[in-house]
Amino acid sequence: MKPSKQSTAAGLNDDIGEAKRLALYRSQVRLRDAEQRAFDLFLQNLVKGTSHLSLGQEAIAAGFAEAMEKGDLSFCTYRGHAHTLARGVSVEKVLGELMQRDNGLMRGKGGSMHLTSEEHGVMGCYAIIGAHLPIACGAAWRAQYKGHKDVSVAFFGDGTTNIGAFHEALNFAAVWKLPVVFVCENNLYMEYTPIGDVTAVPQPAADRASAYGLERILIDGNDADIVYRTAQKAFAKARAGEGPSLIECLTYRHSGHSRADPAKYRPEGELEKWKEHDPVKLYRERLKQFGVKEDVIAKIESDIRREVDEATEACKAAPLPPAEILTTDVYADGGWAWRN
Numbered sequence: 001m002k003p004s005k006q007s008t009a010a011g012l013n014d015d016i017g018e019a020k021r022l023a024l025y026r027s028q029v030r031l032r033d034a035e036q037r038a039f040d041l042f043l044q045n046l047v048k049g050t051s052h053l054s055l056g057q058e059a060i061a062a063g064f065a066e067a068m069e070k071g072d073l074s075f076c077t078y079r080g081h082a083h084t085l086a087r088g089v090s091v092e093k094v095l096g097e098l099m100q101r102d103n104g105l106m107r108g109k110g111g112s113m114h115l116t117s118e119e120h121g122v123m124g125c126y127a128i129i130g131a132h133l134p135i136a137c138g139a140a141w142r143a144q145y146k147g148h149k150d151v152s153v154a155f156f157g158d159g160t161t162n163i164g165a166f167h168e169a170l171n172f173a174a175v176w177k178l179p180v181v182f183v184c185e186n187n188l189y190m191e192y193t194p195i196g197d198v199t200a201v202p203q204p205a206a207d208r209a210s211a212y213g214l215e216r217i218l219i220d221g222n223d224a225d226i227v228y229r230t231a232q233k234a235f236a237k238a239r240a241g242e243g244p245s246l247i248e249c250l251t252y253r254h255s256g257h258s259r260a261d262p263a264k265y266r267p268e269g270e271l272e273k274w275k276e277h278d279p280v281k282l283y284r285e286r287l288k289q290f291g292v293k294e295d296v297i298a299k300i301e302s303d304i305r306r307e308v309d310e311a312t313e314a315c316k317a318a319p320l321p322p323a324e325i326l327t328t329d330v331y332a333d334g335g336w337a338w339r340n
């Protein structure tokens with residue numbers, strides 16, 4: 001997608017307020033720095049197993065998480081670091097998990113693709129494409145049945161829209177008017193295949209919304225203000241009992257699909273073009289347009305740098321998990337920890 005002309009005009013509408021704007025920037029810088037560090041640690045052979053980065057997609061995680069309330073639930077894919085961090089899980093817990101240390105979020109037993117924190121509303125990262133969409137519907141159905149006001153939010157990629165579970169979940173959510181928000185992060189590629197090569201419509205999620213009686217929502221996913229406003233609207237609709245939303249966010253991943261992918265299949269110059277519309281860079285400019293002083297911005301950046309450095313050191317010093325935990329949090333112990 002070309003950088004949106006609308007985004008600047010929309011961004012200058014001061015309905016968000018300085019405190020929230022600073023929070024949106026802080027969150028995006030934290031996601032960027034933490035994931036860049038994860039990549040450095042992988043190059044040092046300190047990250048075990050595979051991992052999928054969201055570098056370039058930060059505005060979506062930050063914008064949605066900042067619009068969520070405590071108790072709202074996030075359901076992620078294997079590309080889940082950013083969403084987990086954006087809900088407030090610490091950088092140390094996430095990096096520790098990637099490094100398979102005892103201080104990790106799952107004490108090193110899950111790795112990059114299984115980040116979960118019930119306390120923060122992070123209801124897991126799912127490696128099977130589309131698997132979490134019906135699960136998010138189940139969580140939303142529970143909220144509807146019990147009269148709770150929480151919203152379930154399922155994040156997924158463009159490729160996921162060609163999977164049966166996507167269509168089943170959309171239909172079910174629309175028929176039952178469930179408080180669920182489906183967020184498609186259209187980064188133009190599936191694993192290595194351009195989404196346009198294998199999809200019948202140009203916009204894989206937005207162009208299918210009408211099939212389920214839903215509004216067509218297609219936004220600039222690199223502009224955190226636009227993401228935040230769209231999320232707020234969808235959450236208000238869900239909380240009012242008016243049913244689900246399907247939001248397609250246009251974005252681009254800066255790195256390959258996973259750590260093993262050098263992304264050589266992308267046309268020359270495409271990455272550079274998208275980097276001109278980098279969400280972090282864009283939002284830094286936005287803050288300046290609203291009169292935020294350079295030293296305030298620089299302090300946010302240096303505070304995050306320190307946080308990521310300290311988290312890295314803590315993870316490097318942390319022990320491996322003890323062997324005894326192998327048999328905890330699994331069905332062999334009755335699965336009690338998961339019941340309520």
Ligand SMILES: Cc1ncc(C[n+]2csc(CCOP(=O)(O)OP(=O)(O)O)c2C)c(N)n1
Binds near residue numbers: 127187190
């Ligand atoms: C049911 C299923 N089929 C295939 C795969 C292999 N696979 C892993 S990621 C991926 C691409 C998904 O692309 P997209 O939904 O656009 O998400 P992105 O990785 O771009 O965030 C595929 C096909 C899988 N994990 N699950």
Ligand SMILES: [Mg+2]
Binds near residue numbers: 157188
């Ligand atoms: Mg994709």
